[in-house]
Amino acid sequence: MYISMSDRQGGRKSTVEESQGTPAPPFRLSPAILWLGVVSMATDISSESVAAVLPLYITGFLGLSVIAFGVIDGINQGASALVRIAAGWASDRAGRPKAVAMAGYCLSLVARIGFLFAGGFWSIAAVVTGDRIGKGIRTAPRDALITTAAQPEHLARHFGVHRLLDNIGAAAGPLIAFVILMLMPNGYGTVFVVSLAFAAIGVAALVLVVPDLRTGRPIRRQSRVKKARAVEPGVLREPALEARRRRIPAIRWSMFREPGLGRLLVASAVLGVLTVGDGFIYLVLQNKDQFAVQWFPLLYVGTNVVFLLLAVPMGRLADTWGKGKVFLAGHVALLACYFLAAAPAMGLTGTLGCLVLLGAFYAATDGVLSAFASQLTPQHKLATGIGAAQTVVALSRVLSSTLFGVLWFVVGASLAMVIVGCLLAVAVPASYFILRNARYQGTAA
Numbered sequence: 001m002y003i004s005m006s007d008r009q010g011g012r013k014s015t016v017e018e019s020q021g022t023p024a025p026p027f028r029l030s031p032a033i034l035w036l037g038v039v040s041m042a043t044d045i046s047s048e049s050v051a052a053v054l055p056l057y058i059t060g061f062l063g064l065s066v067i068a069f070g071v072i073d074g075i076n077q078g079a080s081a082l083v084r085i086a087a088g089w090a091s092d093r094a095g096r097p098k099a100v101a102m103a104g105y106c107l108s109l110v111a112r113i114g115f116l117f118a119g120g121f122w123s124i125a126a127v128v129t130g131d132r133i134g135k136g137i138r139t140a141p142r143d144a145l146i147t148t149a150a151q152p153e154h155l156a157r158h159f160g161v162h163r164l165l166d167n168i169g170a171a172a173g174p175l176i177a178f179v180i181l182m183l184m185p186n187g188y189g190t191v192f193v194v195s196l197a198f199a200a201i202g203v204a205a206l207v208l209v210v211p212d213l214r215t216g217r218p219i220r221r222q223s224r225v226k227k228a229r230a231v232e233p234g235v236l237r238e239p240a241l242e243a244r245r246r247r248i249p250a251i252r253w254s255m256f257r258e259p260g261l262g263r264l265l266v267a268s269a270v271l272g273v274l275t276v277g278d279g280f281i282y283l284v285l286q287n288k289d290q291f292a293v294q295w296f297p298l299l300y301v302g303t304n305v306v307f308l309l310l311a312v313p314m315g316r317l318a319d320t321w322g323k324g325k326v327f328l329a330g331h332v333a334l335l336a337c338y339f340l341a342a343a344p345a346m347g348l349t350g351t352l353g354c355l356v357l358l359g360a361f362y363a364a365t366d367g368v369l370s371a372f373a374s375q376l377t378p379q380h381k382l383a384t385g386i387g388a389a390q391t392v393v394a395l396s397r398v399l400s401s402t403l404f405g406v407l408w409f410v411v412g413a414s415l416a417m418v419i420v421g422c423l424l425a426v427a428v429p430a431s432y433f434i435l436r437n438a439r440y441q442g443t444a445a
Helices: 015-020 031-051 052-059 064-080 086-094 097-114 121-149 152-183 188-209 217-230 240-246 255-258 259-274 278-289 297-322 323-342 347-375 379-411 413-435
Strands: none
Touching: 015 031, 015 086, 015 323, 031 097, 031 121, 031 152, 031 297, 052 064, 064 240, 064 278, 064 379, 086 097, 086 121, 086 255, 086 379, 097 188, 121 347, 121 379, 152 297, 152 347, 217 259, 240 278, 240 379, 259 347, 259 379, 259 413, 278 297, 278 323, 278 379, 278 413, 297 323, 297 347, 323 347, 347 379, 379 413
């Protein structure tokens, strides 16, 4: 079986099923995915309320430079990369992704306490690092839970539903921050307290209501049954090679060179290096149009409202048109956002256009990347494969944020945006040729 950019199936099916042309069953949302969406919604209210004020808090309230913000934004984008693959592997090894995800959510909760006391570059960098490592631990196991609970034929659509709920929180968080700053212009401490409260709600919901779905269990049970049979008289022992194949393996670099996943990792790295962080885009808009700083958090609200409105439609489009094509189309929207942000001041129209394009970019890439990676990965390495794709994106965005901060400092905001946009205009068609033969060869797991 081959799954490519133009594949119209949402998950793995055997070649027999495909040849029979079995119609896809009607879409049914799993309660597990609904509750995971609720957990992500509360957690995103927590994280995005802080993210919405962090650029102004660092460059305005604390008086640090854009280079300092670039370093912290790079940490915010990529510190999670330190643990994503390892967390995915641990989830696959244990077969209990909820337990691994819970560890990540709890670490982010502890980091939220640190924001109440951090007041300089190093303390903020340390707190952001802890929070993002928590995100790195939880993301791949959470997406493995979604993949396990979802209907294979509607995989990207299930991810879209989860991202919709996730981004209701991502829109509500900056809105809460906006209200707080309107009432208290320097009320950053209050924002941090509210963030901590919603993080605690998310952890409580995960512990109490999300089911403890298992992954990889049938493989291990089958292996134990065969091992028991092997000691019975007259029954041949299972060959050692076959026994090793059925165990959850250690992380091997050869896995990332598989025809499908390897191509996705390369394309994601190229595009990730040219993905400028939201905070920088918003600072460019604020620097160009000179609107009051109290309105700054609403930029995050606008982007996330567009994201949540388009998440499910983009998921459905990815299941029918092809996940790779939708993934690249999202980067075309990002390219248009760059050039619009770099254009002369256009007032509210230009700002809203940037927010719509940026929201469309996230709707077409965030959940779609996880769904695409899950199709290109063997079933017993599911969380590891998803974590690998997310790790590559996170690491490349660390480099992107740091370099863009330096580029802004050297040539100015608008010219820096044009330079990155020109490079992205070359990278998108190059990534198309990388991804067009991305495929997974195998049968239904």
